[in-house]
Amino acid sequence: xxxxxxxxxxxxxxxxxxxxxxxxxxxxxxxxxxxxxxxxxxxxxxxxxxxxxxxxxxxxxxxxxxxxxxxxxxxxxxxxxxxxxxxxxxxxxxxxxxxxxxxxxxxxxxxxxxxxxxxxxxxxxxxxxxxxxxxxxxxxxxxxxxxxxxxxxxxxxxxxxxxxxxxxxxxxxxxxxxxxxxxxxxxxxxxxxxxxxxxxxxxxxxxxxxxxxxxxxxxxxxxxxxxxxxxx
Numbered sequence: 001x002x003x004x005x006x007x008x009x010x011x012x013x014x015x016x017x018x019x020x021x022x023x024x025x026x027x028x029x030x031x032x033x034x035x036x037x038x039x040x041x042x043x044x045x046x047x048x049x050x051x052x053x054x055x056x057x058x059x060x061x062x063x064x065x066x067x068x069x070x071x072x073x074x075x076x077x078x079x080x081x082x083x084x085x086x087x088x089x090x091x092x093x094x095x096x097x098x099x100x101x102x103x104x105x106x107x108x109x110x111x112x113x114x115x116x117x118x119x120x121x122x123x124x125x126x127x128x129x130x131x132x133x134x135x136x137x138x139x140x141x142x143x144x145x146x147x148x149x150x151x152x153x154x155x156x157x158x159x160x161x162x163x164x165x166x167x168x169x170x171x172x173x174x175x176x177x178x179x180x181x182x183x184x185x186x187x188x189x190x191x192x193x194x195x196x197x198x199x200x201x202x203x204x205x206x207x208x209x210x211x212x213x214x215x216x217x218x219x220x221x222x223x224x225x226x227x228x229x230x231x232x
Contacts, residue, residue: 001218003211004028004042004066006057007049010134011071014207015046022211030057042066044214051075051137058082058093067092067217071099071210073141083223092217096226097141098181099209104226106198110146110185113196114153123187123194125150127159128172130182139171142183147171150185180206 001024005012008031016026028038028045032053039045039060044067047057051074061068062085070093079095086093098104117123129143139147139161147159147169157167164170180200187194200206209226216229226232 001025001043001215002027002041003214004030004036004039004045004061006030006045006047006061006068007053007072009048011048011203011207014203015048015210018204018207019211022215024211036060039064039066044069044218046070046210046214047072048210055082059085062086062089062091062093065089065091067214067220069094069096069099069210069213069217071096071206073097073144074137076141076144086223090221092220092222092224094213094217094224094226094229096209096213097145098206099213099226100200100205101209101230102205103142103181103183103198103200104209104230104232106183106196107145107149108232109196111149111153113185113187113194114150117187118153120187120189121155122189122191124189125154125156126170126172126186126188128174128182128184128186130174130176130179132179133175133177135175138173138175140173140181140183142181143171143173146183146185 008029027041045061047070054072054075055078129140160168161171161173182199184197213229
């Protein structure tokens with residue numbers, strides 16, 4: 001398969017290595033300031049860029065009938081616009097706040113736990129997310145996805161990273177050098193406490209999941225998620 005890499009930072013380089021190991025060809029390595037030459041030859045594109053570039057990258061792919069997988073976070077106020085464009089163009093699109101297999105299992109665990117805790121009002125929910133100091137958005141897209149699933153099964157109305165209201169889930173954001181990503185959800189009461197945690201050891205899991213998603217998406221039409229890719 002021929003893959004275009006939209007974003008050629010640390011993640012892009014890991015994705016490139018894994019894609020080559022899996023027998024694919026890289027036809028474009030787009031970094032800041034470079035153009036899209038070669039995109040037209042791609043069977044699929046993988047966008048791991050920056051928030052300000054993501055919408056342009058995704059829309060360029062959809063307008064060019066190139067299936068696109070995006071793992072860039074921090075741009076989701078435009079997500080519905082990209083979904084609409086995908087539908088208008090008959091394209092193929094996957095956005096994932098996290099492509100790791102383990103994290104997607106963690107998403108399911110979080111949702112299931114939230115359903116179990118729905119009527120146990122004595123427990124207060126908080127979250128901690130830790131990432132490397134180069135991460136541009138806060139909280140992480142993964143943390144936002146986790147919070148939304150809890151909100152769907154609770155009396156919480158939103159989330160906050162500072163000065164939370166009574167009906168907000170507080171997300172404690174930390175940036176520490178060299179941390180690929182750690183997310184902890186805590187249910188705390190006067191009697192006891194429940195924690196669930198996912199800890200990434202490297203970028204490998206994110207990169208492999210993105211390549212697997214691109215393999216799965218090539219030749220399809222529609223808007224999908226990692227739940228579709230993994231059959232969860």
